[in-house]
Structure formats: structure tokens, C-alpha cells
Amino acid sequence: MSVFRFFALFFSAFSLSVLISCSNQAPTPNAAAPASPMAQTNSSADHSSMQGGKPKININNAILSELDKLEAKLGVPALSNRIQASRPYAKVDELVSKNVITQAQFDQIKDMVTIEDIQLTGEAKDVDYMTKLGLMKGHLLVAKELLDLQKPDQAEPHIGHPVEEIYADVEDQLNERNIKEFKTSLIALQDTVKAGAKDANKVGTEFKTSVQAVDGAITALPETQRTSPEFVLQVINGLLDTANSEYGASIADGKIAQPIEYQDSRGFVLYAKELYTAISPQLSKDKAEANKTIQTTMADLVKVWSSVLPPAAPVKTPVEVSQMIKTIEQTAQKTTKSS
Numbered sequence: 001m002s003v004f005r006f007f008a009l010f011f012s013a014f015s016l017s018v019l020i021s022c023s024n025q026a027p028t029p030n031a032a033a034p035a036s037p038m039a040q041t042n043s044s045a046d047h048s049s050m051q052g053g054k055p056k057i058n059i060n061n062a063i064l065s066e067l068d069k070l071e072a073k074l075g076v077p078a079l080s081n082r083i084q085a086s087r088p089y090a091k092v093d094e095l096v097s098k099n100v101i102t103q104a105q106f107d108q109i110k111d112m113v114t115i116e117d118i119q120l121t122g123e124a125k126d127v128d129y130m131t132k133l134g135l136m137k138g139h140l141l142v143a144k145e146l147l148d149l150q151k152p153d154q155a156e157p158h159i160g161h162p163v164e165e166i167y168a169d170v171e172d173q174l175n176e177r178n179i180k181e182f183k184t185s186l187i188a189l190q191d192t193v194k195a196g197a198k199d200a201n202k203v204g205t206e207f208k209t210s211v212q213a214v215d216g217a218i219t220a221l222p223e224t225q226r227t228s229p230e231f232v233l234q235v236i237n238g239l240l241d242t243a244n245s246e247y248g249a250s251i252a253d254g255k256i257a258q259p260i261e262y263q264d265s266r267g268f269v270l271y272a273k274e275l276y277t278a279i280s281p282q283l284s285k286d287k288a289e290a291n292k293t294i295q296t297t298m299a300d301l302v303k304v305w306s307s308v309l310p311p312a313a314p315v316k317t318p319v320e321v322s323q324m325i326k327t328i329e330q331t332a333q334k335t336t337k338s339s
Contacts, residue, residue: 056114059095060088063165065135065242068261070112072248072318074105077257080249089115125173126221127231131238132170134275136162136214138239138267143193144207145308146263152197157260158267159190162214177220182213229279229287233332236272240325243268247304248318256310266305273298283335290335297327 057066067080079101086098092113096106120128139158146155163186174181189206197203218226225231243265250261276298284291301324304315316324 055118055120056116057112058115058118059083059092059113060115061117061169063169064161065165065246065264068242068249069245070109072245073109073112074101075248075252076101076105077249077252091115123231126225127234127238129170129173129177130218130221130226130235132166133214133218134235134239134271135242135268136166137211138243138269138271139166139264140207140211140214140267141270142263142267142308147193147197147203147207149308152193154259154263155197156190156193158263159186159193159210161264162186163190174217177217179217179220180213182210182217185210185213227279227282229283230336232275232279233336236275237329237332239268239272239275240328243272244318244322244325247321250310251314251318254313256314259310262305262310263308266308269301269305273302287335290331293331294328297324297331300324301328 057069059067064080064084067083070083071077071079082100083095086095086100089095089098092110092115093106095101095113096103101109139161143155143158146152146158163183167183167186171183185206189203189210192199192203192206246261246265246268250256250258250265252258256262276294280291280295283294301321304321304324306315
């Protein structure tokens with residue numbers, strides 16, 4: 001046998017043994033098949049429905065507060081209502097074909113929108129639940145301020161938003177958590193205020209009932225979660241993100257053109273501050289520097305809304321407010337990751 005033939009047979013035998021060996025190996029779990037729904041429970045949403053680490057906005061079912069993020073991004077007054085009025089959408093680019101926005105505007109937000117349902121699980125679902133209830137609290141906070149100023153006509157939209165915009169978005173979770181429905185209470189309060197809030201005692205009682213119902217829904221979450229700085233900071237970030245969008249949507253040509261959006265953003269910031277005040281002592285023990293940064297920035301942020309009634313000129317520009325909120329969010333995210 002020649003040397004050449006010997007090596008040829010040797011390599012042929014070696015290659016065959018490798019092929020047999022590979023074919024007998026079991027596939028690794030990662031290569032077996034696409035992840036099952038159970039395997040996705042650690043993520044807040046499908047990757048295709050995420051943008052910049054945040055869920056995309058479903059233009060078919062997003063509440064107005066979420067759609068306001070698109071309005072603020074493009075600077076188009078009343079865009080949220082126009083998007084809502086043109087539902088449903090079969091494709092995201094129908095925003096253009098239905099003449100809601102231009103192609104150039106769509107190109108700016110196309111990575112922010114989807115028509116897919118976004119399924120939240122685990123902690124992300126709990127954060128979303130408490131954030132939605134936090135938005136309700138923010139609306140009710142400014143409604144109370146306006147009622148105290150004897151301005152029921154201005155208070156009414158803020159009482160209406162929780163029941164008209166948010167309740168349906170959180171209703172399934174309320175049912176899952178066996179929370180007694182309180183939509184009826186919110187509607188009763190709205191009707192009383194719409195009628196002029198003539199009976200102060202009735203308004204006070206109905207308002208208290210509504211606030212207690214929202215608080216009760218929040219306490220359905222475990223106390224360890226509600227008092228965890230890491231968890232609450234995520235909720236605060238969600239509230240501030242929405243406040244940022246509402247504030248941006250409220251200003252046009254250097255003036256506060258949309259008082260309701262201004263007041264919405266005030267309510268969300270006030271409730272975010274309330275939540276932070278509760279966790280600040282605990283956070284200061286472990287993350288003193290981060291606590292100081294968030295506390296100081298939050299105090300400055302609240303000053304932007306000097307009153308529930310809009311000032312003649314904005315205290316800060318939307319860009320300045322965005323930077324303050326970004327500082328809080330980035331500090332909170334670093335704190336959460338390092339915990």
C-alpha cells in the first residue's frame with residue numbers, strides 16, 4: 001500500500017467517525033426549537049415589540065397617555081386623538097395612508113409603534129399594573145386640587161381619564177388579582193362633578209371612595225414588592241416617562257397651550273415624588289449618592305409645576321424637563337442594576 005493511499009483511507013475513516021459521532025449527539029436546548037411561551041416569561045415583551053428596551057406602543061389599543069409620547073415626539077397637537085379616531089390599523093404605516101401623519105413624521109416614530117399585542121409577564125407585568133394605577137392616582141391628585149379651587153369643570157377631565165382611558169387597560173389584571181371593580185365608583189364621581197359638584201359632602205365621599213379603591217388595588221401587590229426600592233423605581237420611571245410626554249404635548253410656541261396635559265404631567269410627577277419619599281430612607285442606607293441625586297433632581301422637577309393652574313409662561317422648556325427626568329431615570333436604572 002502506498003503512503004498516499006494509506007493517508008487517504010485514514011482520513012476517510014476519521015471523517016466517517018466524526019459524522020457518526022455528531023449524528024448521535026442530542027441537540028442542545030438552545031438549538032432544539034424556538035422558545036416556548038413558558039420560556040419567554042422572564043422577558044417583559046417579545047423582542048420584536050421592544051424599542052430601546054421599552055415596549056413599543058400598540059396604536060390599536062394604547063391609552064391616550066401612551067399615545068401622547070408620539071405626540072410629544074413629533075410636536076403635533078392633538079395627534080393622540082387623531083390616532084385613536086382612525087383605529088383600527090392593519091399595518092403601522094396606515095398612519096400615513098389614513099392621513100394621520102405624513103411619511104416624514106412616520107419615519108421618525110416607526111420604531112416606536114406596533115400593532116402586535118404585547119404580553120407582559122412576571123415582574124414587568126406587576127410594574128405595568130402599578131404604573132397604570134399610579135397614573136390614576138396622578139389624575140385624581142390634580143382633580144382634588146382643582147375641586148378645592150372650586151373649578152369642577154377643570155377637575156372633571158382628570159376624573160374622567162382614569163375611567164375612560166386607563167381602567168380598560170388594567171381591567172384584566174384587576175380581575176386576575178380578584179380586585180372588586182371600582183369603575184362604577186369612578187363614573188359616579190365623574191357624573192357628580194360634571195353636574196357642577198354642587199354637594200360638597202357628596203363629592204368628598206365619592207372622591208374618598210374612588211381613591212380608596214385605587215389604593216386597595218395597589219395593595220393587592222405583595223408588601224415586599226411595594227416597598228422594594230428596585231421595584232418602585234421602575235414604577236417611578238414609568239410615571240415620569242409619561243409625565244415627560246404630557247408636558248411636551250402641553251407646550252406650543254413657548255406657551256402652555258394644553259392646560260389638561262400640563263395638569264396631567266403635574267399629577268404624575270407629584271405621585272412619583274410621593275412614591276420616592278416612601279423608599280428614600282431605605283435607599284439612602286445602601287445607595288446614598290444615588291439617593292441624593294434623585295432626591296435633589298426630583299425636588300427641582302416638582303418646581304416646574306408651581307401651581308395646578310398653568311403659569312403664563314413655562315417654568316422650564318420640554319428639553320430641560322426631559323433632561324431632569326433622564327437624570328432620575330438613568331440614576332434609578334444604575335441603582336437597580338447594581339443591587
